[in-house]
Amino acid sequence: MNILVCGGAGYIGSNMTAMLARHGHNPVVYDNLSKGHKSAIRNAQFVRGDLADYDLLVETIKKYSIDAVMHFAAFIEVGESVADPLGYYYNNFCNARNLLQAMVDTGVNKFVFSSTAAVYGEPETIPITEDIAKQPINPYGDSKRAVELMLSFLSKTGKMNYAALRYFNACGAGEDGTLGEDHQPESHLIPLIIQAAMGKREDIKIFGNDYPTHDGTCIRDYIHIEDLCKAHLLALDKLDDEAELIFNLGNGKGYSVLEVIETVKKVSGKDFTVITGDRRPGDPPVLTADASRARQQLGWTTDFPELEIIVESAWKFHNANPDGYGD
Numbered sequence: 646m647n648i649l650v651c652g653g654a655g656y657i658g659s660n661m662t663a664m665l666a667r668h669g670h671n672p673v674v675y676d677n678l679s680k681g682h683k684s685a686i687r688n689a690q691f692v693r694g695d696l697a698d699y700d701l702l703v704e705t706i707k708k709y710s711i712d713a714v715m716h717f718a719a720f721i722e723v724g725e726s727v728a729d730p731l732g733y734y735y736n737n738f739c740n741a742r743n744l745l746q747a748m749v750d751t752g753v754n755k756f757v758f759s760s761t762a763a764v765y766g767e768p769e770t771i772p773i774t775e776d777i778a779k780q781p782i783n784p785y786g787d788s789k790r791a792v793e794l795m796l797s798f799l800s801k802t803g804k805m806n807y808a809a810l811r812y813f814n815a816c817g818a819g820e821d822g823t824l825g826e827d828h829q830p831e832s833h834l835i836p837l838i839i840q841a842a843m844g845k846r847e848d849i850k851i852f853g854n855d856y857p858t859h860d861g862t863c864i865r866d867y868i869h870i871e872d873l874c875k876a877h878l879l880a881l882d883k884l885d886d887e888a889e890l891i892f893n894l895g896n897g898k899g900y901s902v903l904e905v906i907e908t909v910k911k912v913s914g915k916d917f918t919v920i921t922g923d924r925r926p927g928d929p930p931v932l933t934a935d936a937s938r939a940r941q942q943l944g945w946t947t948d949f950p951e952l953e954i955i956v957e958s959a960w961k962f963h964n965a966n967p968d969g970y971g972d
């Protein structure tokens with residue numbers, strides 16, 4: 646299939662682009678490079694453009710005879726979204742609406758959407774199943790939830806089949822460890838700890854050690870980027886017959902911040918300074934996925950569920966690329 650990968654220069658989108666090519670698809674990356682990296686696209690076809698540019702979207706869809714769209718392009722920082730809600734609703738919701746309009750107007754009716762565990766807010770039950778209440782507690786999660794609702798209504802018109810994939814914490818490096826995480830600025834736990842292990846930052850700060858968890862630090866469900874991308878291929882296949890698919894994507898096993906720090910110490914063989922700071926606003930204590938629906942309905946399996954393997958792949962990437970993609 647000819648697949649438009651919006652946000653294909655970013656962390657997850659670039660891994661997806663590589664996987665699509667490996668599986669015989671023809672990915673076309675559409676990205677404004679506001680956050681992504683041109684070199685992460687490798688030799689995939691590339692259109693530099695913004696999601697707000699309806700005419701360029703339509704032109705691109707027609708030019709490359711696009712059959713389906715995978716949509717990764719968004720702003721992704723919870724804290725930033727609290728400071729700039731309008732910017733987040735604009736890029737994550739209004740621009741997604743623009744993209745969907747371009748698809749409907751050109752007759753493209755398969756859409757895979759990057760959603761997030763942040764749509765659940767502070768869940769009352771753990772592990773999280775897809776059907777529990779969706780009560781986002783920040784503009785980032787709410788902007789993603791708003792797109793989900795728009796997709797649900799749109800699918801009922803018969804004009805769009807969609808999969809909303811609710812990622813838990815994406816991490817590690819894919820494509821033989823050469824496509825890793827390089828966000829500017831970086832806010833994600835594993836790359837930040839690795840920077841501390843590499844001596845690129847003075848320390849790692851734990852955001853709160855007074856949570857109701859076994860060691861007081863937050864628990865998250867870390868999912869390897871390759872396993873995450875694999876689920877997109879499976880979901881895409883299902884969109885021939887299904888109008889509406891919603892899946893959690895996580896391993897179902899939680900690790901605390903302290904356990905992640907210990908794992909990086911073990912994998913790297915390095916010691917570094919760990920300090921404890923205040924809680925970060927908007928952080929729920931525990932987020933772990935019940936992903937049995939994806940396992941049952943998609944036949945999804947994970948190849949790299951162990952945190953140590955995930956951290957090893959990230960460590961390898963950051964050592965080989967100490968300045969990330971260097972741009």
Ligand SMILES: NC(=O)c1ccc[n+]([C@@H]2O[C@H](COP(=O)([O-])OP(=O)(O)OC[C@H]3O[C@@H](n4cnc5c(N)ncnc54)[C@H](O)[C@@H]3O)[C@@H](O)[C@H]2O)c1
Nearest residue numbers: 652654655656657677679680681695696718719759812815
């Ligand atoms: N990283 C995670 O753990 C995680 C977890 C849950 C959900 N997600 C979702 O997955 C998606 C990808 O995340 P990521 O970590 O790869 O982010 P990323 O920032 O690395 O990639 C996003 C890409 O989209 C591009 N982009 C943003 N706005 C654009 C616009 N208006 N027009 C064109 N291009 C634009 C950026 O340049 C970048 O290349 C996002 O939608 C995010 O919300 C990520």
Ligand SMILES: O=c1ccn([C@@H]2O[C@H](COP(=O)(O)OP(=O)(O)O[C@H]3O[C@H](CO)[C@@H](O)[C@H](O)[C@H]3O)[C@@H](O)[C@H]2O)c(=O)[nH]1
Nearest residue numbers: 761762763812813814832833834850851852863902925928
């Ligand atoms: O320097 C740091 C950075 C993070 N953390 C903690 O580490 C955990 C993981 O944080 P982070 O890597 O920033 O991920 P999350 O905030 O859990 O969010 C990620 O995972 C969510 C789904 O679970 C997605 O919605 C988001 O897009 C994605 O960034 C959280 O408890 C943070 O408080 C620290 O203690 N110190």
